[in-house]
Amino acid sequence: MSIWEYANPKKFIATTTPLVPWLLWGAIAILTVGLIWGFFFTPDDVRQGSTVKIFYLHVPSAMMAINVWIMMLIASLVWLVRRHHVSALAAKAAAPIGIVMTLIALFTGAVWGQPMWGTWWAWDPRLTSFLILFLFYLGYTALWAAIEDPDTAADLTSVLCIVGSVFAVLSRYAVNFWNQGLHQPASLSLDKEENVADVFWYPALVCIAGFVLLFVALVLMRTASEIRLRRMRALEARMRS
Amino acid sequence: MIALLKRDLTLAVRAGGGFGLGLAFFLIVIVLVPFGVGPEAEVLARIAPGMLWVAALLAALLSLDRIFALDFEDGSLPLLATSPLPLEGVALMKGVAHWVTTGLPLTIAAPLLGFLLNLSPSAYLWLLGSLALGTPALSMIGTFGAAVTVGLKRGGLLMSLLVLPLYVPTLIFGSEAVRRGAGGFDATIPMLMVAGITLGCFALLPFAAAAALRVNLR
Numbered sequence: 042m043s044i045w046e047y048a049n050p051k052k053f054i055a056t057t058t059p060l061v062p063w064l065l066w067g068a069i070a071i072l073t074v075g076l077i078w079g080f081f082f083t084p085d086d087v088r089q090g091s092t093v094k095i096f097y098l099h100v101p102s103a104m105m106a107i108n109v110w111i112m113m114l115i116a117s118l119v120w121l122v123r124r125h126h127v128s129a130l131a132a133k134a135a136a137p138i139g140i141v142m143t144l145i146a147l148f149t150g151a152v153w154g155q156p157m158w159g160t161w162w163a164w165d166p167r168l169t170s171f172l173i174l175f176l177f178y179l180g181y182t183a184l185w186a187a188i189e190d191p192d193t194a195a196d197l198t199s200v201l202c203i204v205g206s207v208f209a210v211l212s213r214y215a216v217n218f219w220n221q222g223l224h225q226p227a228s229l230s231l232d233k234e235e236n237v238a239d240v241f242w243y244p245a246l247v248c249i250a251g252f253v254l255l256f257v258a259l260v261l262m263r264t265a266s267e268i269r270l271r272r273m274r275a276l277e278a279r280m281r282s
Numbered sequence: 283m284i285a286l287l288k289r290d291l292t293l294a295v296r297a298g299g300g301f302g303l304g305l306a307f308f309l310i311v312i313v314l315v316p317f318g319v320g321p322e323a324e325v326l327a328r329i330a331p332g333m334l335w336v337a338a339l340l341a342a343l344l345s346l347d348r349i350f351a352l353d354f355e356d357g358s359l360p361l362l363a364t365s366p367l368p369l370e371g372v373a374l375m376k377g378v379a380h381w382v383t384t385g386l387p388l389t390i391a392a393p394l395l396g397f398l399l400n401l402s403p404s405a406y407l408w409l410l411g412s413l414a415l416g417t418p419a420l421s422m423i424g425t426f427g428a429a430v431t432v433g434l435k436r437g438g439l440l441m442s443l444l445v446l447p448l449y450v451p452t453l454i455f456g457s458e459a460v461r462r463g464a465g466g467f468d469a470t471i472p473m474l475m476v477a478g479i480t481l482g483c484f485a486l487l488p489f490a491a492a493a494a495l496r497v498n499l500r
Contacts (some may be wrong), residue, residue: 176447180440184430187440196497197430201444204426204490208448211479215451218475219458 048125050268057261064258068251075247083240095153097245101252103146106174109139109256113181114206117199127264129195130271132202134263136182138256143175166216173212177205191271283371286362290379293352304341304384305391311337312395323400330399331409331460337395338388338413339420339449343442345384346424349376350432350495359432363499373491374484377418377425385417401464408463412476416456419480422487423448429491433498452479 047053079097116132119125150168151161162168184201188194315333319325353359362372392413393406401409427445431437455475462469 173447173450176443180444180447183440183443187431187434187437193433193497193500197494200490200494200497201430204487205448207486208451211451212447212454215454215475218472219454 045123045125048123048127050127053127054265054268057265061258061261061265064254064261068254068258071247071254072251075244075251079241079244079248083244092153092156093241095149096241097248099146099149099153100245101249102142102149103171104249105252105256106139106142106146106171108253109135109142110174110177110206110209112260113139114202117202120195121199126195126271127268129191129199130267131260131264132198133185133195134267135256135260136178136185138259138263140175140178140182142252142256143171143178147171147175164220166213166220169216169220170209170213173216174209177209181205283367283375286367286372286375287379290376291382294379294383304345305387307344308337308341308388308391309395311340312398315399327400327402327464330396330401331405331464332457333399334392334396334401334409335413335416335453335457335460338392338417339453341388342380342384342417342420342424343445345380346428346445347431347438347441349380349425349428351428351437354432354498359495360499363495369492369495370488373425373429373495374488376428377422377484377488377491380425381418381421385413385421389413389417401460402466404466405460405464408469408473409460412456412459412469412473415473415480416452416476419452419476419483420449422480422483423452426487426491426494429494429498432495452476455479 047056076097080094083094085091085093113132113135116128116135120129120132147168150171154163155161181198181201184198185194188197312333315329315337316326319329350359353362363369389410392409396406396409424445427441427448430444431441434440455472459469459472459476462472
């Protein structure tokens with residue numbers, strides 16, 4: 042019994058299909074609890090008033106935007122090393138979710154920044170690196186869309202994902218060098234000293250858990266539908282010949 | 283490897299077009315800038331470092347799709363791939379040839395165009411230096427982008443979408459060096475960063491480009 046058994050598309054679909062509704066409803070329930078807790082049962086911040094509450098959407102989506110890319114990187118490496126098609130398709134399935142997460146983070150950040158900093162957008166290092174990350178996602182999905190042969194597409198996007206990861210990290214630090222920012226430092230790290238107060242911390246953790254579950258459920262669903270799409274293509278090709 | 287470099291350079295010079303086109307594009311973009319932002323000397327002097335770098339970057343981008351496309355179409359790329367020279371070496375030499383035909387002329391022409399934008403006198407040395415150190419990285423990143431998109435019919439637009447985000451770090455450090463030079467500060471740190479990016483690109487990207495070429499030639 043090893044994890045690679047699930048690289049078999051049939052086994053993958055058979056295992057994940059019953060899991061998806063649980064994950065999806067779990068995500069919805071946890072997000073509902075976390076967001077209601079965050080929105081209605083936490084005090085307003087001393088300086089930021091009630092605008093602080095967008096935190097519960099902004100932080101999880103921003104974390105997921107980065108984590109989705111890391112997941113795509115791992116899936117790409119698995120594809121390049123072990124040639125499991127499910128892995129390549131999972132990376133493909135994750136990219137649009139990453140785009141949406143990046144957009145949510147940028148949008149909620151803009152909505153939050155307007156009353157706090159007096160501007161929707163500033164060329165702050167974090168904002169700029171997110172914009173660059175968004176461009177990387179766009180390039181990645183565009184490359185998937187442009188190539189017809191699925192194996193070629195999987196190979197090239199995997200190579201692009203690896204090179205892109207190196208450059209994304211490089212850009213992250215280059216942007217720091219280029220401009221000092223308005224954005225506050227990390228508010229959720231494992232180092233408890235610099236965290237936000239516990240009142241905000243617990244609902245935020247719940248929301249992060251909800252976002253992670255939502256992402257897992259969506260990736261499993263999208264991967265399964267990519268597998269089915271490829272089967273349909275194969276059947277069509279066979280019927281034509 | 284040297285023979286391949288000579289062949290590529292000869293082709294670029296004799297075929298015409300490719301050699302001077304990037305340079306002419308660079309000139310035109312720089313001439314267009316004052317029309318866009320107005321002719322005030324102080325404004326131009328302030329934006330000159332960034333504009334020179336962005337224009338050089340776009341000019342380098344313009345000729346990228348020629349790196350592999352012509353060889354791919356006439357079938358010499360598969361021949362190169364089966365030659366004793368490893369594909370990594372081919373990719374490296376293609377990058378070097380692209381730099382000699384576009385990056386080097388851009389670097390030499392940039393100080394002249396700096397006059398047009400009223401660049402401050404203390405910045406010329408840094409402009410020359412940062413472009414000389416930075417454009418090789420642009421060529422090598424572009425070689426990778428060209429290798430990824432070589433099999434596509436209309437790869438040019440997609441390639442700019444792939445390559446431009448990868449140019450961000452080089453652009454940041456390169457133009458920062460010129461900006462510090464223009465302000466009369468010491469620009470050693472950004473220059474070192476540009477040199478580091480270039481060396482890193484030359485060390486690693488030939489492998490990525492070769493991997494992409496192998497996939498496209500399969």
